[in-house]
Amino acid sequence: MNNILQFLFYILIFPGFAFCVVAGLLIAGIDRKLVARMQKRIGPPILQPTYDFLKLLGKETIIPRHAARKVYLAAPVVGLLSLVTVSLFIPIFNFSIFDKPVADLIVIIYLLTIPGVALIIGGSASGSPYAGVGISREMVAILSYELPLVIVLLTIGRKVGMALDGNITFSLKAIVDYQAQYGPMIAQWSMIPAAIALLLVIPCKVGSLPFDIAEAEIEICEGPLVEYSGPPLGIFKLNHAIKMFIMTSLFVTLFLSGAGTNFVALNVLIQFALAVVVTFISISVLKAITARLRVEQTFKFYWTYPTALALLSLVLVWLGL
């Protein structure tokens, strides 16, 4: 019984649902504020994404005539659930809700694909031609960033595996242990190109400028979201915010983690602060200074520079550096 209660606590409060929502909305708000300040604006309050979400909960949901009703309504929820599930798997310094390594990096890669797929399926189900264009762009974006992402994760697996027991590891816990032993991953100079590559992947993964080709509101009316209104739209916006937190948090766990302190709360705060820093570097700065790319430019970009960086890291690690 106690176990179940504990598990429910993990799922619903921390590090599951509630924590995710709060952290995600906060980090999205901070991002908006940062971008505004960089553009010499006052910017919205940090709680702005929260307000947006609350407002959308109170709006009407219109289901277009051409939409497949069930899929249309279920898609955002499925995306949210998979994101919350991912958050359970990411260890925060030495805090991990599972004793033994449960989720490999590959599980996380796939689970992180689900929100994108949910967006695509939902948009597709709405029956709008704008959404049709949007999902094609979204899918090409997924194809683009997946290659460097995969190579980065394999590099980390190789690095950690060589140091620990010579076996391949995809376990996040092992990665954190490794960092507790040898210092943060980013301090290994052979991993710096991989870190840069991952930083470049994050904006596309969360769909922010200059890679928000799928949700370009000016060209294609927010792409897959064009027909969504009310709570489902709110959940999509929430997904977006949580994805931001989870991607930056994953970066922190992969590259900036370590033994941490003895207090979970303090660890969480540090993790969050680091995530904010990562958000600033990889999302906000890029968003403030760039304009939107075209879809084939995005594809070209990801299959050249980040991929080259990640491969460089892989080669360096393979040489034992």
Add this chain to the structure above:
Amino acid sequence: MFKKLIEKGIEKSPWLLHINTGSCNGCDIELVSVITPRYDAERMGFKLAGTPRHADIVVVSGPITSQSKERLVRTLAQVPDPKVVVSIGSCPRSCNVFHGSYSVEGPLDRYCDVDVSIAGCPPKPEAIIDGLAKAVEILKTKRRGK
């Protein structure tokens, strides 16, 4: 409590949909200047939405030309409730200098209930922000009335 939270959200985050129904672009430029760093309407949560499904406040500028009438009506219908219609400038109110033209079918209140009218040709950005703030109040009452 939840209702109050939602009301707070509605107050803090109105999203705009801008419809140009044959405007001379004067008002449009003023509306755009509202979201520039100088006035920065985003600090109050205003945001330009890309589609009527996301909008709370519909901002209409221009006399209603016969070409745009149908499109306007259709787009207005596609905005989810609660919604507020705001007209910017003199054109949607009275068709301004275009009044009497064979191709103008304004004013706007023939086709929908206009909640806020911002006067001027074009109105100043301050006036637009003021009008939008009033629109938010109306949005709140509409939400309560539901």
Add this chain to the structure above:
Amino acid sequence: MTNHLPIIAIQVLFLGAFISGLVGYKSNSLRKFVIFLATGTSLVLTLMLFKPVMMEGQIISYWMGNWVPVSDWAIGIGLEVDQLSLFFGLIVTVTVFLGAIYSFKYMSKDNGQDKYYVVFMMLAGSVLGFVFTGDLFNMYVMIEIMTFAAVGLTAFRNHKAESIEAAFKYLVVGSIGSSLILLGTVVMYAQFKTLNLAQITALLNNAQHTPVILFAFALMIGGYAVKAFIVPCHVVAPDAYAAAPSSVSMLFSGIVNKAGIYGMIRLVFVVFASMNLPSMQFLLVFLGTITMFIGVTMALAQSDFKRLLAFHSISQIGYVLTAIGLSTILGLTGGLYHALNHTLFKGLLFLCAGAVLYSTGTTDLNKLGGLAKKMPQTAGLFLVGAFAISGIPPFNGFVSKWLVYQGTFAKSMETNNPGYVFVTIVALIVSVMTLASFIKVTQSVFFGQLPKEFENAEEVPLSMRIPMWILAALCLVAGILPTAVIDYLIKPAVLAIKSAGNYVAVMMGQEYATKIYTEGIAIPKYDYAMAGWNPTSWLILFGVLLIAFALVALTGGFNPRHIVGAENNNAKFDVFFSGEAAEHSHVAGNDLFWGLKHNLKGYFHFMHDVHNGVVNDYALMVVSTTALVMLYLFLLVK
């Protein structure tokens, strides 16, 4: 009695073919009853083998007419059912059973059904015979029957030009494949004076791999590559899959190319015992990798539902081949698991394509659209299949693909060979591309706007939906209970692959085996790490989250009253067209990924030129592949 089960299972299928031909004139329902009975009996008989073979570890050897070996020479024809055979046998019978049920309604609009069912059952029986036989020449005979049955079924809808064309291509290329296998068999017979697989295994174990044997080996690899549609021998497959009726396409991807894979595994692992050589591993992994990559990129460019699925079949077979080419326990587990999964989800997808064809009369992605409203069940089942093949958890594709990634990466750590990391990367990217092309199908067929001419499309009849539901359920089960599937199905089969000595001992007698395998028959240790992936707990988690979400949602603003949708002509429910009146404008699948294709246009143009549809070129590709394999073997295998 157990001994007799395999032969009865095979014969029941053949008898079903003949009896349905004999009594089918009387009435349609009688014929269907016969087919149902035959496939059902065959399924039950194979399932009865499950306990003794898979769980108790028996290997069933069966000499036709009791012609047992005389003074250590196998003179009779034997059946030998070890765990590997039974694994594929189960795949065959399940697929055939479901395919037959599906056919009853699906084929009811066609004429010439007597021929259809006869050939259908011949195909089924031949593949089952192929996987159960213990005789090299019988393997040839069965695969020849299979090829011709497949050709016949490809040409079944012969009022369409494509069918005839596809059948002709398949006939030519398939015959080349069969000839290669026959030639290999003949050379082997000339060398060893026996056709029994077990005895050849034993004799090869101590024999020098002379050029003649390598010659035969290369020929057989070429031949089975044609049967399994491995790049570059795959070129006829898309035509054949697309032209055949969907219930047959399901058999093609479910059992026909599995037969090729089975032949490959049986030869390279058991008979020639060649997979300890890194060069052989490289050959299979290389072939597998290009197969999966070329298959999936070609699928991205297709605009026909079934052709797209056909290229995916090729791509998934690439996964299987890559994984078994690793020759590690992990790799073999992943490969066989993926073979099983491929049968399940590709069968499901082909049946969905058939359902769409049944309701609308076309599989052209550019013409379809919005069918989810008319065929909600088919759409849902299709999504299950699409997620499974793209490896989205918790469906089965995820588990097996994961094993493949882990296997390739572990292999790279083991051998310190960066090439295998490249394979892992390709496998992951191919998986994403698979997802992409299924997004394309989903968007083009089931979502979007419904064209006017399909307003009257209806959900397919129940008897067509039942096999689809079963396959979808199996997809989920194989994804949620991977440990059970591995323990009961995959593990015995992998051990059977790894212990050729047992195979010989059962067929030829223990004494003979000990004489050959002087150092004893080693049984490998079976250890694999799923690295803690526990889908059941994950699923429970998902469920709890769903409840939690519902609670949070229902307490407040997420009010169902505010969800409005209407069927009236209110403009409010029109799709947003920037204010224009709603009209039919469906973003269909033809060029959904131009951003990708634009950047890789050199590659795509080259591929387009290669798949030129000229059967001469295809034949040349098969022959030159065999020649290259032969050259490779001569040069590298010591």
Add this chain to the structure above:
Amino acid sequence: MDKNIKVKNVIVKTAADFFMPIALIFGLYVILHGHLSPGGGFQGGVIVAAAVVLVYLGYGHETTENVFNENLLKKSETFAAIMYAGFAFLGIFYGANFCRNVLADKMGAAGELFSSGTIFWMNFSVGFKVLTGIGFLSLIFFGLLKEKNNESK
């Protein structure tokens, strides 16, 4: 070219008359004595089927069409296949393996037709199947069999 060759050549007709009984008899001999002398069901069946070709060559299109009943041929062929399987299954019924010769557990004796148990019968069914099958094939090649629409729609 006209598909329906009208053969009026007396040499061919005479030769066909002469050889057809021989082909039939010889074919049947090969089938029935397959277990005793070189030959067997398949070979004999092909020889018998050659008689069909002779009929066609000698008597032309229409006669051949009238002589052969394609439904009967089809049914006979499937029946022969089932018969073969049935004899093969006898082995299992008698407690031995599939295809086992259970009726006579010894080698056949030269000159005694039924001395070899099921082998004779299996040979016979193979011969029956092949003669109908090959005959049917040749008839299809001659273009004699029109597909009758016997499907229940």
